[in-house]
Amino acid sequence: MTDTTHQAAVRSAAGPEPAVPVPVPAPRRTRVWRGLTPWLFLLAPLALLITFTYAPIANMVAYSFTDWDGVSPELHYTGAHNYTELFTRPELFEVFWVSGYYLAASAVQIAAALYFATILSFNVRFRNFFKGLLFFPYLINGVAIAFVFLYFFQDGGTLDSVLSLLGLHSDHAWLGTPVSANVSLAGVSVWRYTGLNFVLFLGAVQSIPGELYEAAELDGANRWQQFRHIIAPGIRPVLALTVILSISGSLSAFEIPYIMTGGATGTETFVIQTVKLAFQFNKTGLASAAAVVLLLIILAVTWLQRRLVPDDKVDLV
């Protein structure tokens, strides 16, 4: 800067030049570097993102227009044939009824997570212990959870033993009928994901400034009123996000039912069906099309939800 002012001063002395000092542009090299620097920083993440996210998706979309079987060196372009096949076979979409169980379960899950997040945001004894306890299931690997619960639901397994301690001698095959199996599996997913929702809610609740509670208490608001008028509006964006995640999660439920039942006894979800098409019946093309359709369905549902419940800026104060 000093340099520029000096130059300007010299020039104005030399002749009738404009008196306002014009900043001289930085040298070309510097400008190039300035433009390039952010991209250099982005190089690594972008390379990873493109290699492991966009390229596979592009690949999948490309496969969805072929009849590839997954191994053969030959594949033929078949146009939209896979998509017409998908949409002319309604039985392929019947499995979405199973998602209903998971959707109902996510409602329970969000309610439970919200309840615990609110309670534990107040001063409760052992609150850190309870926080850990609630979040813990989310840290366990999904495959391990599936195996643990396979023993849990076994005939004479953990659940039956606990029930018999309480005097209930049930002879119920928990994974035996479609309704019972789906409810059991959805229960497992509630157990697993409540912790995640809980942590999200807790973070949001704790970001609400403490003065608001104090002011509310001075005004004589009870706990329910505090929740209704301070916490609920304060965590609305997080709540909306959780709902979106739950819906897309229910539509694409996979891990737990796949390992526990393999989709038997009416527990097949859309993703399990897609995996079976690709890896059992070697219809990689059709399965790719199914995956693309699922992606579009989830995008559409999300869009619809954003239209119905717009995400306004929340201003508590």
Place this chain on the structure above:
Amino acid sequence: MNRRTVLAVAAGTALLLSGCTGTGGTSKGAEATAPDDPSKVSGTIKVLTQRTDLVQDGTMKKYAAEFNKTYPKVKVEFEALTNYEAEVKIRMNTENYGDVLLIPAVIKKNDYPKFFASLGTQAERSRKYRFTDTTTVDGKVYGQSPIGVSPGFVYNKKVWREAGVTKWPTSPAEFLDDLKAVKSRTGATPYYTNFAAQWPLTSWTYVNGSPSCDTQATTKLADGDPWAKGTDLRVGDTLLYDIVHQGLAEKDPTTTNWELSKPQLAKGKIATQWLGTWAIIQFQDAAKKAGVDPDDIGFMPFPAQVGGKFCAVVGPDYNQAVNVHSPHKEAARAWIDWFTDKSGYDKDNLAISPLKSAPLPAVLKPYEEEGVKFIEVSDAKGAQVKEIDDQSEVGIYKPDYRQDLVDLARGARKGSLDDFLAGLGRKWTEARKTVGS
């Protein structure tokens, strides 16, 4: 360039790149010839195997050491894959799938020449070996199974004796009566489906050939409705349905456990399971570990007789093949020949030898005494059957439809057996038209 164009270009490149997959060069039609002089052949070969247990406990290394006595310059390395089918399937898209591998079920028979080197003509190899038929394309053989297996019921002799059954049942109805006797006279579970493990249900497909004692059973699958009245699969599936429907199977099939079922059968808590000769050794081991007599593990054929004789189908296990891209095809071929002929792998596993000249293993002695007839089912139309199976999504080599069958039998699914099997037949015959013969 603004930001959007950069991203668009990147995405476009990704699309272009992806367009290149699946079009690797092919070196079709190579041959893996047996070396003339064992002392000269050299190289390091990698052998892919599904037997993780044998690699871990060093058994495979012992085979390799034995192999090196004849072929001193060949170094053999093993790679055990826990989930063999799924892992190899992905690697088949590259050229790196070992030098010797087991032919995965997913590869279409007509594609064999693109992936594997030929081991010789069928005319020549079939004189010495069994099962050449399953891997023959245009008169050339591409794989060889080191063992032969025969499907059948593994059962606990003691439990069956206690139930008062001393003779093998000769018809499905008699078999059901015997299971009922087991149920009422002993505390054992008469039959265990292993529903949750899935593949034990799949093995019911290997009933094919036994009830009719027909070497053309597989051809008939390709040419007609596999569930028409009197067909092998219908006989087998009806038996499975009746077992479950009459309450002769385990109480809660959805939470079964394969590993646990072995000691349970050995100890007599389970009486019977439909598996294959390959399973005998595993159950005997389980018996030894549980401290009970391994001789109580029995094996019986499918309960059906043709002309007063039982019929047992002998088929190959996984076939070993040479990678067509392997730089050491001679060494790889030497391994396959040695492993098939001289390793003793078949005897170690109490299995049927792949050599036509070899005698039956000792575990099948009761078969010889009963005069059980051994047949090999022709695989001439095997490729077509697989294609119809995939196209129809019925899955006779997959567990799904039999899981549905078991659910149907125990009332967790609505419908009748006849409608269910007719539905399968309809899907099958429709797909058969589109696949074309």
